[in-house]
Amino acid sequence: MSDVAALIARWREIDRLARDHDARLVAVSKYAPDAAVAALIDAGARDFGESRPQQLRDRARRWPHCRWHMIGPLQRNKGKYIAEYAASWLSLASLDCARVVARRLGEGRPPLPVMVQVNLAGLPQQSGIAAGECAAFCRELEQWPQLQVVGLMAMVPRDGDTAAAVARLRRLKGEVGRESMRHICVGMSHDYRQALAAGATMIRVGSALFGAWDVRRA
Ligand SMILES: *Cc1c(COP(=O)(O)O)cnc(C)c1O
Numbered sequence: 001m002s003d004v005a006a007l008i009a010r011w012r013e014i015d016r017l018a019r020d021h022d023a024r025l026v027a028v029s030k031y032a033p034d035a036a037v038a039a040l041i042d043a044g045a046r047d048f049g050e051s052r053p054q055q056l057r058d059r060a061r062r063w064p065h066c067r068w069h070m071i072g073p074l075q076r077n078k079g080k081y082i083a084e085y086a087a088s089w090l091s092l093a094s095l096d097c098a099r100v101v102a103r104r105l106g107e108g109r110p111p112l113p114v115m116v117q118v119n120l121a122g123l124p125q126q127s128g129i130a131a132g133e134c135a136a137f138c139r140e141l142e143q144w145p146q147l148q149v150v151g152l153m154a155m156v157p158r159d160g161d162t163a164a165a166v167a168r169l170r171r172l173k174g175e176v177g178r179e180s181m182r183h184i185c186v187g188m189s190h191d192y193r194q195a196l197a198a199g200a201t202m203i204r205v206g207s208a209l210f211g212a213w214d215v216r217r218a
Helices: 003-020 034-043 053-062 076-085 095-105 131-141 162-176 192-198 207-213
Strands: 024-028 047-050 067-070 088-092 112-117 147-153 183-185 202-205
Touching: 003 024, 003 034, 003 192, 003 202, 003 207, 024 207, 034 053, 034 207, 047 053, 053 067, 053 076, 076 095, 088 095, 088 147, 095 112, 095 131, 095 147, 112 131, 131 147, 131 162, 147 162, 162 183, 162 192, 183 202, 192 202, 202 207
Parallel strands: 024 047, 024 202, 047 067, 067 088, 088 112, 112 147, 147 183
Antiparallel strands: none
16 A cells, blocks of 8 residues: 555544544644645545644645644744634633634634643643633633634643543533533544543544654654
């Protein structure tokens, strides 16, 4: 099988597994070259995750029929790219950034779907708000109707307990109690199977999908 055929086969398999669980796969293309992205789009992929706002912008301009999801930490001065080009923002963890993006979205546009990133394990190298602050943080976000909170997102470390993380986010979601909050976005290359089995509704898979295409550009 060629590299392209193998990539497409991996995408089909993970996408089908996600659909079997009523979940969505976001193909994390942050380290993948355009050629690999183009091959997946030809095969039918539409949801991609990017962590660098300029690359998200460039790819959204090039492939406007796809959905480009922001998944990384955001600097305030890059908020304009998210407001203009992102289909959703899955890593919201700062009110400052929320304000910038909301202001850029302005009036008269449909609200941008966002997920609040929770740092469940309290890891210093991860962004995200503390679990105990989640409900108050979501209440603060209500001041910006341009942002619609659709779920909670977390990253589980390799040695972490993915099922427990999904269960914890589901409880937090219940505490926040917003009807618009449908999604639990947990599951990466190392744990997407466990995340789906535990009830995640969206997974973000990069290296397990792109394999050797994933060049881990810093
Ligand atoms: C890079 C990244 C992923 C994908 O990670 P893989 O281990 O390559 O699947 C998922 N979520 C976030 C927030 C990321 O930054």
